[in-house]
Amino acid sequence: MMAYLGWLLLGLILGVGITFPVLKAFRRKTSHQDSVVPLLKKHYHPLPTSEITLTGRTFPLRVRADLQMAIDQLFAEGITVRHFCGVRGEYGRQEISLAGCLMVNRHSETVTVPPEYEEVSVGEEQPVRVLKIGLWLLEKEGVRFAAFLSPADHYGQVTGVELQVGTPNSPEGTRIAQEFFKHLEQAIQRARSYRGKVLSLEQLQHSYSGESKGITVHQLREVARDQVILPAATLELLERNVIQFVQQRERLSQFKQSAKKGILFYGPPGTGKTHTIHYLSKALPGHTTLLISAEQVGMLNEYMTLARLLQPSIVVLEDVDLIARDRRNMNSACEEVLLNKLLNEMDGLKPDAEILFILTTNRPETLEAALASRPGRVDQAIEFPLPDTDGRRKLIHLYSEGVTVSTEVIEEVLMRTAGVSAAFIKELMRRAVQFHLEREGTGEISSADVTNALDEMLVSGGSLNLKLLGATGIDQSHV
Numbered sequence: 001m002m003a004y005l006g007w008l009l010l011g012l013i014l015g016v017g018i019t020f021p022v023l024k025a026f027r028r029k030t031s032h033q034d035s036v037v038p039l040l041k042k043h044y045h046p047l048p049t050s051e052i053t054l055t056g057r058t059f060p061l062r063v064r065a066d067l068q069m070a071i072d073q074l075f076a077e078g079i080t081v082r083h084f085c086g087v088r089g090e091y092g093r094q095e096i097s098l099a100g101c102l103m104v105n106r107h108s109e110t111v112t113v114p115p116e117y118e119e120v121s122v123g124e125e126q127p128v129r130v131l132k133i134g135l136w137l138l139e140k141e142g143v144r145f146a147a148f149l150s151p152a153d154h155y156g157q158v159t160g161v162e163l164q165v166g167t168p169n170s171p172e173g174t175r176i177a178q179e180f181f182k183h184l185e186q187a188i189q190r191a192r193s194y195r196g197k198v199l200s201l202e203q204l205q206h207s208y209s210g211e212s213k214g215i216t217v218h219q220l221r222e223v224a225r226d227q228v229i230l231p232a233a234t235l236e237l238l239e240r241n242v243i244q245f246v247q248q249r250e251r252l253s254q255f256k257q258s259a260k261k262g263i264l265f266y267g268p269p270g271t272g273k274t275h276t277i278h279y280l281s282k283a284l285p286g287h288t289t290l291l292i293s294a295e296q297v298g299m300l301n302e303y304m305t306l307a308r309l310l311q312p313s314i315v316v317l318e319d320v321d322l323i324a325r326d327r328r329n330m331n332s333a334c335e336e337v338l339l340n341k342l343l344n345e346m347d348g349l350k351p352d353a354e355i356l357f358i359l360t361t362n363r364p365e366t367l368e369a370a371l372a373s374r375p376g377r378v379d380q381a382i383e384f385p386l387p388d389t390d391g392r393r394k395l396i397h398l399y400s401e402g403v404t405v406s407t408e409v410i411e412e413v414l415m416r417t418a419g420v421s422a423a424f425i426k427e428l429m430r431r432a433v434q435f436h437l438e439r440e441g442t443g444e445i446s447s448a449d450v451t452n453a454l455d456e457m458l459v460s461g462g463s464l465n466l467k468l469l470g471a472t473g474i475d476q477s478h479v
Contacts, residue, residue: 017407022081034111036101036135041164043082043137043144047168048272050101055177056098056164062201062306063188064161065120065128070187071149074180075136076392083137086115089147095416098148098164101135122193143172147180147386188309192471197288197311198281215306218291223279229272229387229394229422238276241380242356246284246312253352260349262377263358264320266364267384270423273360277316282356287356293321297338304345312354316344320359324371339368346377387422391413395425403433404444413450416458461477 041049059067075081087096101110117136119127134275136147145167152160165180198218233392240396241263243254249259264274281289288310290303297317307313323338347357359378362368371377387395396410417425431453432445441449 025308036110040102051169052166053169054098054164054166057181059161061160062168064130065193066188068130069292070184074183081136081137082139085112085135087133087135088113093296098166122196140176143176161244186295195288196286201302202290220278220281227398228276228279229391238382243283258351260353260355263378263380264381265360269362270421271384272386292317294319297323300341300345307355316358318360320363321363321366324368395422399426399429409450417453422439442469
């Protein structure tokens with residue numbers, strides 16, 4: 001029995017002794033075939049890799065769609081792609097660089113893999129397919145070089161895209177690297193993917209659709225000029241200080257006048273401030289609109305970088321009183337830091353910057369004087385008042401599209417809605433149509449439909465409902 005166990009143990013030892021070198025040799029052979037190092041050495045031959053110079057640039061994550069399109073265009077014009085592949089570490093996703101691809105690592109080789117792409121929405125029908133990490137073996141004018149694209153990390157979070165070029169250490173190689181990056185930087189300056197669109201920055205990395213975000217493109221509703229229901233004097237002031245100002249920018253610059261401007265929209269809730277911004281975003285063709293909510297003001301420097309890159313641009317900061325209220329009413333140093341950041345960004349713009357700030361607030365009396373009372377930051381305040389009788393009549397026509405409302409019914413609505421906001425009229429007409437549908441009407445809103453809607457909005461909901469609907473100024477004697 002002991003002899004049998006001895007022979008069994010000897011067989012195991014011999015089996016392991018024979019199998020391990022075979023497996024090691026097979027692994028080395030397979031690994032060598034997939035390794036990036038011999039691939040690069042063969043590409044640069046007869047030039048040794050020690051004679052390669054690496055040049056790199058780090059691009060912000062927000063421009064990766066434009067960067068991808070610029071790379072694709074560059075490789076289609078005068079540069080031959082001899083080989084292209086994805087790259088990763090043999091045992092994981094450790095940080096990889098072009099320098100690492102040129103060095104033999106006995107513990108974890110860099111190997112070739114199929115390229116991975118990520119879809120980035122740019123507000124078009126089809127998203128842009130953006131490479132995550134990849135290696136190109138290239139040739140231009142008889143000079144062989146390589147380009148390597150990889151994520152740029154900051155404390156473990158992807159914050160940008162790093163692109164490295166490995167060229168021969170020669171005047172020709174230096175020139176090729178310089179021309180390579182010059183082309184990419186010029187393409188990004190043109191920034192076709194997002195220019196002229198309505199944008200906001202997303203802090204979440206992915207949407208529910210699975211597409212990568214970073215920048216979200218908004219599709220705002222079409223608002224025509226006749227749908228902006230404001231007093232004639234207010235509309236004239238608005239167009240002079242926004243639309244006509246933009247039209248005269250070039251000539252203003254010729255006379256050494258600033259091309260930047262700040263506008264403050266103020267008035268009760270629901271009076272059309274956001275509605276008017278939708279109109280302006282369409283009325284100023286070629287302008288990129290950046291929408292900043294109060295909670296995103298910490299990303300203001302990112303927004304301003306985009307505003308400069310994509311100018312002419314409109315920077316919209318809604319509910320600015322949440323971050324720019326009087327310093328005496330601030331409760332922490334963090335609030336003052338955010339205010340100072342806003343003031344510094346508005347002050348730091350060059351006079352020729354084609355950037356228009358539009359700030360909105362429902363409480364102008366709470367704003368910091370350094371913002372609202374200093375020309376050069378806010379140049380014009382425009383009040384959005386509650387609609388008068390003529391304004392409410394236009395709003396009824398605007399929000400009753402698709403149904404018929406008789407003159408008698410309109411007059412009844414006007415009599416009972418003095419002091420309400422434009423948003424109230426919009427909701428009133430929706431509820432009147434709903435009551436109309438519940439009685440299976442034929443398309444003409446009746447007095448009963450309007451009465452039911454008004455009673456529900458003004459009586460049944462109590463004082464809180466009046467505040468929610470923007471009807472705090474209504475004359476209760478007519479309710």
